[in-house]
Ligand SMILES: CCCCCCCC/C=C\CCCCCCCC(=O)SCCNC(=O)CCNC(=O)[C@H](O)C(C)(C)COP(=O)(O)OP(=O)(O)OC[C@H]1O[C@@H](n2cnc3c(N)ncnc32)[C@H](O)[C@@H]1OP(=O)(O)O
């Protein structure tokens with residue numbers, strides 16, 4: 332019997348961010364591997380006109396729960412949603428719900444965060460830092476708490492090249508910073524944000540670094556562990572190979588490439604692309620929860636959850652496999668044939684942006700206007716360029732993370748646990764993973780059926796013919812203009828044509844002689 336699965340049976344678990352990408356995969360695996368878990372409390376806020384209950388009812392219908400639904404049809408009875416808003420005092424949890432959590436919860440997984448790179452500093456602080464602080468206050472009063480697992484990011488300390496499994500001192504005193512932004516005007520905060528975040532690339536990584544320090548300070552009160560995943564991608568095996576449900580990390584760019592929209596991207600082809608499958612992160616989280624509760628390490632253990640140091644793969648290789656997969660399994664109604672120029676040279680990238688993005692977008696918008704439709708391509712590309720700008724910090728450089736704690740934990744697991752909660756990325760076969768990632772994005776994110784592939788291939792052939800016809804016409808037009816204007820070009824043209832003619836005559840004559 333698996334020790335990890337057995338540990339969670341009979342336990343009460345609290346998950347924040349359960350409606351998010353990782354939260355859902357965590358809940359699914361927990362409920363499937365430990366069907367006798369006592370209860371899984373999830374903190375959920377009402378959103379987009381939907382009440383908490385409506386959101387949860389819709390969520391449990393999601394395909395991600397298909398496997399657990401098959402194994403335990405009543406799995407949703409274990410899920411106990413609690414109305415909460417992490418940016419509010421006391422997380423806006425009612426006194427009754429709060430009492431229930433304080434008396435029941437054994438393990439906390441804190442996943443909720445804003446992961447947007449362009450989040451205004453005030454909001455990122457409110458959620459990622461002050462929300463975490465509020466949760467820690469709640470956790471302090473939990474009578475049966477055995478482990479508190481905080482999900483950070485491998486990029487929380489991306490201002491360093493070599494990142495150890497330790498908590499680095501924060502750049503500012505968190506309390507002072509929070510007090511400051513509380514009374515400062517929004518526009519002033521916006522203006523001083525670059526100065527405040529210093530050598531962090533965005534408010535997300537900066538606030539995640541501050542949160543780590545806060546979490547560590549609670550070490551006297553309960554058992555804590557921090558997990559730092561790198562760029563979380565589609566799942567490797569569970570619940571299905573290629574499972575993905577949002578456009579974050581590399582997924583949006585991969586889809587944009589598959590749709591033939593993204594034709595050039597600024598990356599260092601030789602830099603390590605530190606992708607990590609979501610199920611690897613989830614397996615590690617459950618193993619860490621067990622280890623922290625059962626073995627009670629004396630210090631706060633930090634687990635860098637990365638692939639680069641163990642089984643490295645570069646952006647150039649990813650680009651190659653993404654394009655080749657989408658050529659074999661095209662997405663529907665692609666804008667152009669998938670192709671990706673990948674360079675870290677700013678000028679070359681700008682050139683390709685003009686030629687391969689802006690020019691086709693303008694032409695297409697012109698065509699839409701002519702046919703009485705609303706132009707939209709330029710808007711899509713402007714959005715894509717904004718995203719590319721925010722992501723390039725991560726694609727043009729490499730980091731080194733030590734992963735001793737992840738390796739140590741692996742040695743602590745029984746063979747059964749190592750199989751059921753596999754986080755050994757040495758076994759990851761990248762080309763196969765990327766292929767499943769792309770196909771998963773097609774199936775689960777874009778809801779495209781695999782039976783539509785012949786039609787999608789037909790569409791690609793049509794695009795290829797349009798491209799050939801367009802290129803030939805363009806070449807002829809340019810050449811005609813050139814010839815009309817320059818005597819020298821005319822002479823060269825006549826010279827080339829007469830040379831071709833002579834060659835043809837020679838071959839025809841020699842073949843006639845041979846017969
Ligand atoms: C040949 C190809 C090779 C591939 C090359 C790969 C390139 C590199 C890729 C990446 C590497 C770097 C990664 C580093 C990671 C660090 C790790 C972590 O620790 S944390 C997690 C990371 N967090 C994020 O990934 C948030 C990043 N995203 C954002 O901050 C925002 O999304 C932003 C600023 C980039 C764009 O914001 P907006 O406001 O323009 O757009 P919005 O709100 O995101 O999306 C609007 C709607 O469009 C959809 N959408 C987004 N992207 C789409 C797409 N590509 N295609 C179709 N729809 C898309 C969305 O689902 C959304 O839909 P609705 O309004 O909810 O219905």
Ligand SMILES: NC(=O)C1=CN([C@@H]2O[C@H](COP(=O)(O)OP(=O)(O)OC[C@H]3O[C@@H](n4cnc5c(N)ncnc54)[C@H](OP(=O)(O)O)[C@@H]3O)[C@@H](O)[C@H]2O)C=CC1
Pocket residue numbers: 347348349350351352353354374375376378415416417418441442443444445446458482483484485539559560561562563564577579580
């Ligand atoms: N995805 C990645 O590549 C990586 C993620 N991480 C970390 O993993 C964790 C989970 O990320 P991921 O699942 O991808 O993120 P998602 O954006 O998919 O999910 C975020 C979750 O946080 C919840 N949340 C956001 N704001 C609030 C709020 N004010 N009150 C209550 N809940 C809120 C969201 O709820 P709602 O549905 O209501 O919006 C959602 O459930 C984060 O801590 C992130 O920093 C680390 C490294 C990489």
